[in-house]
Amino acid sequence: MELLIKNVIIDESNKPVDIAIENGFIKKIAENIVAPADRVIYGEGHVVIPGLVEAHLHLDKALIAGRLPNKSGTLKEAIEVTGKLKSTFTKEDVMTRATEAIEMLIQNGTTYVRTHAEFDPSGGFHGFETIMALKDKYKEVIDIQVVAFPQEGIFKSPGTEEMMHRAMELGADVVGGIPYNDTDAIAHIDLIFEIAKKYDRDIDLHQDFKDEYEGQTIAYLCEKTIKEGYQGRVSVGHLTTLGAMPDAELNPIIELMAKAQINVMCLPMTDLHLGGRNDEYNVRRAVTPVRKLRDGGVNVCLATNNIRNPFTPYGNGDLLQVAMLAIPVAHLGGADDLHTTLPMITENPAKALKLRNYGVKVGCEATLVVLDTKDYHNTILDMPERLFVIKNGHVTIELKRQLTKNY
Ligand SMILES: [Zn+2]
Known part of the structure; x- marks a missing residue:
């Protein structure tokens, strides 16, 4: 594998999975994937969405x-x-x-x-x-x-x-x-x-x-x-x-x-x-x-x-x-509306722009964002920081930060 992303949330079930990436595409999504990889990202239960x-x-x-x-x-x-x-x-x-x-x-x-x-x-x-x-x-x-x-x-x-x-x-x-x-x-x-x-x-x-x-x-x-x-x-x-x-x-x-x-x-x-x-x-x-x-x-x-x-x-x-x-x-913001909002900046424009192989699914382009939130329902509300941005299997952005509490 080129890249293995461990322990991330990819949908409203909030159930953690691993994502295996090869040649720029998502090869496998499952629990506990064990495979050699050039790089492993430990997702720690964070949410992953498509770019x-x-x-x-x-x-x-x-x-x-x-x-x-x-x-x-x-x-x-x-x-x-x-x-x-x-x-x-x-x-x-x-x-x-x-x-x-x-x-x-x-x-x-x-x-x-x-x-x-x-x-x-x-x-x-x-x-x-x-x-x-x-x-x-x-x-x-x-x-x-x-x-x-x-x-x-x-x-x-x-x-x-x-x-x-x-x-x-x-x-x-x-x-x-x-x-x-x-x-x-x-x-x-x-x-x-x-x-x-x-x-x-x-x-x-x-x-x-x-x-x-x-x-x-x-x-x-x-x-x-x-x-x-x-x-x-x-x-x-x-x-x-x-x-x-x-x-x-x-x-x-x-x-x-x-x-x-x-x-x-x-x-x-x-x-x-x-x-x-x-x-x-x-x-x-x-x-x-x-x-x-x-x-x-x-x-x-x-x-x-x-x-x-x-x-x-x-x-x-x-x-x-x-x-x-x-x-x-x-x-x-209503209970029946909130979950329809994220697709308006992901799937819906992907459809309008005719993007092929878009999404967090096997066979799709491995273009993903790891967010600093652990509940899929709060993907927008938390305004989470982008921890990793991945384009076609390559990590293009990686957030490195350290919080120092002096109290
Ligand atoms: Zn305009």
């Missing part, structure tokens, strides 16, 4: 919060401020910040990330190319999926359509889009499908982002997805309009979303910061209805979106922090 999956993140504009403030805290000012800052980004600057953000993810046990890398005619491909280079540089430690992302819109930013094609030719994994920030949301969606079909790629849209539901385009997106035979290949971020929608209108849309197998990336860190800014009292949460979507059979993920920038001036690149925030915000 965390970050389903929606902007590495290229991470860690710029201190440069120019977003004083109103609105989406409008966040876009304005970031637009000004973007013109100052150099390749070196993006490289430094994105590297720092990737290191934060890895140390927090994230081993897969889908990142939206943006471009527009005035800024060119600086950021995009840098992210593509980092994808290659870090491939042994974290799998990076790159979404070609036209943040400034396509029709309202002439030249962007050609850049979308170029980005796909440069190796983008997924076609991104932003119907809410373009002159014609429906035409925007149609064009994204045209590009996705040409390159046979999945789609991931910044679908909508407001406190009211009027003008929603998610129903159209579902119909288009089914018409094009793209079921299971389309993901949407934010989708805050649905949080404002009464059940009578919401339920048929959720049914349609389940039929179209749309994946939803709920982004509570950003949506809570920017949403409800015009509410004088009883300020809305402005977050997509996670429980209703989940109960309607939609694949729901929780993701970070931004780390310390005008859209989200906080965050440590830690998905457990996002999940902990979502528990009160999306009413996920």
Whole structure:
């Protein structure tokens, strides 16, 4: 064996098992495995989960919060401020910040990330190319999926359509889009499908982002997805309009979303910061209805979106922090709800990102995190430290610490 992990908890049964790893894959899971191994980790009853999956993140504009403030805290000012800052980004600057953000993810046990890398005619491909280079540089430690992302819109930013094609030719994994920030949301969606079909790629849209539901385009997106035979290949971020929608209108849309197998990336860190800014009292949460979507059979993920920038001036690149925030915000703390939260940062995004061989099961990739908690039910609540992060059988992160009590 390449690696043997002894005495760890891998599910809600809280029953300790050993995990044997060979050639980067999980070979055997059983009690008391006795086999020679290059390395043995003594788990001491700690919880092991599969590597965390970050389903929606902007590495290229991470860690710029201190440069120019977003004083109103609105989406409008966040876009304005970031637009000004973007013109100052150099390749070196993006490289430094994105590297720092990737290191934060890895140390927090994230081993897969889908990142939206943006471009527009005035800024060119600086950021995009840098992210593509980092994808290659870090491939042994974290799998990076790159979404070609036209943040400034396509029709309202002439030249962007050609850049979308170029980005796909440069190796983008997924076609991104932003119907809410373009002159014609429906035409925007149609064009994204045209590009996705040409390159046979999945789609991931910044679908909508407001406190009211009027003008929603998610129903159209579902119909288009089914018409094009793209079921299971389309993901949407934010989708805050649905949080404002009464059940009578919401339920048929959720049914349609389940039929179209749309994946939803709920982004509570950003949506809570920017949403409800015009509410004088009883300020809305402005977050997509996670429980209703989940109960309607939609694949729901929780993701970070931004780390310390005008859209989200906080965050440590830690998905457990996002999940902990979502528990009160999306009413996920109930007895029947809590256990559905961890999958929203593991299995569900793994499904959305089409990760193969994911999980703590025999035959799966040995990409695991050993957590400093001994009760599987408290995996999020304890906010445990990541003791070991293992990618394809290799220990990439190892926490060494010593507590000294002077009393
Ligand atoms: Zn985003």
